[in-house]
Amino acid sequence: AQKITQTQPGMFxxxxxxxxxxxxxxxSDQSYGLFxxxxxxxxxxxxxxxxxxxxxxxxxxxxYSLNFQKARKSANLVISASQLGDSAMYFCAMRERxxxxxxxxxxxxxxxxxx
Amino acid sequence: xxxxxxxxxxxxxxxxxxxxxxxxxxxxxxxxxxxxxxPGQGLRLIYYSQIVNDFQKGDIAEGYSVSREKKExxxxxxxxxxxxxxxxxxxxxxxxxxxxxxxxxxxxxxVV
Numbered sequence: 756a757q758k759i760t761q762t763q764p765g766m767f768x769x770x771x772x773x774x775x776x777x778x779x780x781x782x783s784d785q786s787y788g789l790f791x792x793x794x795x796x797x798x799x800x801x802x803x804x805x806x807x808x809x810x811x812x813x814x815x816x817x818x819y820s821l822n823f824q825k826a827r828k829s830a831n832l833v834i835s836a837s838q839l840g841d842s843a844m845y846f847c848a849m850r851e852r853x854x855x856x857x858x859x860x861x862x863x864x865x866x867x868x869x870x
Numbered sequence: 871x872x873x874x875x876x877x878x879x880x881x882x883x884x885x886x887x888x889x890x891x892x893x894x895x896x897x898x899x900x901x902x903x904x905x906x907x908x909p910g911q912g913l914r915l916i917y918y919s920q921i922v923n924d925f926q927k928g929d930i931a932e933g934y935s936v937s938r939e940k941k942e943x944x945x946x947x948x949x950x951x952x953x954x955x956x957x958x959x960x961x962x963x964x965x966x967x968x969x970x971x972x973x974x975x976x977x978x979x980x981v982v
Contacts, residue, residue: 846913
């Protein structure tokens, strides 16, 4: 079964607007971590934001915030004030003990920011 | 600056040949990982290593081999047994099994 689901293969957003990228996950672990990475066309993976399963507040990092709804097992990424440089693939990932603490990645969402 | 260096950036291999991808880190991280990425898809774990001289198979280890003789280095060999090796390969490291990953810039392997 898919552990990480990203239902939006592609998204478009107008420059300066906010966009939400969806991520749902499946785990029976009580302790786990959720991560978002950005992959520009050059290929490197850039860490954006982290949410621990026991964190009570939603994580924020600059223009990035994570809308964490534990009961629904969702960890959506919100990018505020989109910029042209935000155009990239975005991957949601989870780290859980059952998987040897290794990351499992979702299939990704390609975000295109329009001028 | 600390980071992960993968080389080469592009690699071409003839069918039936083994090829080795380099991954070096100067972050003093204990754990290192190899992932494979196919076009339009997420990352799949090939091998990982928690400490020197120890490594474990990931989800798609068949046709690949690794070594971890030094903390800084975790080379991946793509053997002729790998049926479809053309892909983008990413190396990563983390301080331990609970920390976030730092990724290298990747190696794009093409079989010709």
